Amino acid sequence: MMSAAPRHSALIDRLPAVRGRLTEGASLAKVTWFRVGGPAEVLFKPADVADLQHFLAHCPADVKLTVLGVGSNLLVRDGGIPGVVIRLGRAFAEIRTDGLHVHAGAAALDLNVALAARAAGVAGLEFLSGIPGTIGGALRMNAGAYGSDLSQIFVSATALDRQGRLHRLDRDAMGFTYRHSAVAEDWIFCGADLAGRAGDPSLIQQRLNEIQAAREDSQPVRARTGGSTFVNPPGAKAWELIDRAGCRGLKLGGAQVSEKHCNFLLNTGTATAADLEALGETVRRRVKESSGIELAWEIKRIGVPADSPLAILARSEA
Structure with a gap:
């Protein structure tokens, strides 16, 4: 099969100036769990929410946007992804607790959210440790495992629309069903507020250990x-x-x-x-x-x- 000819498009020249990083032809195979797939035409790593809002507000409407998390439940085809791939980084990975509530940025790893909840004595989030992804992905697909799913701990979420406007979403707005949410595909999640119940950290850790053992016993982790x-x-x-x-x-x-x-x-x-x-x-x-x-x-x-x-x-x- 003949390889595709390079396309030296001027896409990057049409994009707004940002404080984050814009990279042409960035490899995606090395950031997906399958370790396969072609590159992004342009990869954008926003500096923070405000940078992402600015980009969305000034990005030409005809430019295709794709949001990428940690690439755990994703197959990128070999020809890559035309348009701009947005990958949220450290600024979107904050986790903080307040009583029985846990706030997690969209780029926060599900496992890290479960561990933060354990440290705060918040039970009910242990199932997240069995989901190899981020909170943004969990919101998009109502991720679940080991007898629970995100809808059961969900309080609210924030998301940016294609024009960069910030929205706060309640449970009704999310429209959760099995492995699905009804939020528009072109909206980008920024974070979520989750809630559990009071628990003993040692018992929470015991449940985390059980989930880890079950995963390693039954899955090719x-x-x-x-x-x-x-x-x-x-x-x-x-x-x-x-x-x-x-x-x-x-x-x-x-x-x-x-x-x-x-x-x-x-x-x-x-x-x-x-x-x-x-x-x-x-x-x-x-x-x-x-x-x-x-x-x-x-x-x-x-x-x-x-x-x-x-x-x-x-x-x-x-």
Whole structure:
């Protein structure tokens, strides 16, 4: 297959001046858990909320924007992501506690939020330690694990719309359903206020230990993976359907269905994003043929294929 020709577009010249960092052709493969995928046409790391607001308010309306967290439940296609990829950094990762409330920035790791809650004697947030992502991603998909989900601890959230206006969202505005929120896709979460109940830090730590042990026992946590691949259908478990369809250990190129937990796809070391996506579609087809159930992707797939005329070639390091 012929590689895509470099596109020396003037996109970066059309973008507003910022206090953060704008980088052309920045690698994304090294920041996703799968360790695959093409670069960003332009990567923007805002200095803080005000910098992001300024950027949104002055960014041309025709420029496509994509928000990237820690890349844990994400597959970036091999041709990369046209437009601007926004990656929130340290300024969006603050965690603070006030009584039984925990405020977490959108870039705060779910695990770190669970640990901060433990230190403050706030119970009910332990399940976050089993979700390998950020609070922003958890808000977007109502992330859940080990018997709870974000909607059960949610108080409010803040988000910026495409014009840079700040909104405070209550539970009704979030529209939580299973692994989904109804907030507009082009809104960017800045942070959330969460609430738990009073708890003994030693008992909270015990629950955290149980969750860690359960993850390590049942999931390929040290592999190059994107976490849970497909949403559990109503009344069924995706991994069981995949197993019954004979897909445990199935390989395609450098991609493989995990032997340990077959709702996980693995990069065995040489996989491309195309390998992983094609393997996932093969699994979906086989499950549909064997059970009549059509699995829905839980992993978010973004960007363009390597042979797309919009494909981006890396031109510098992030």
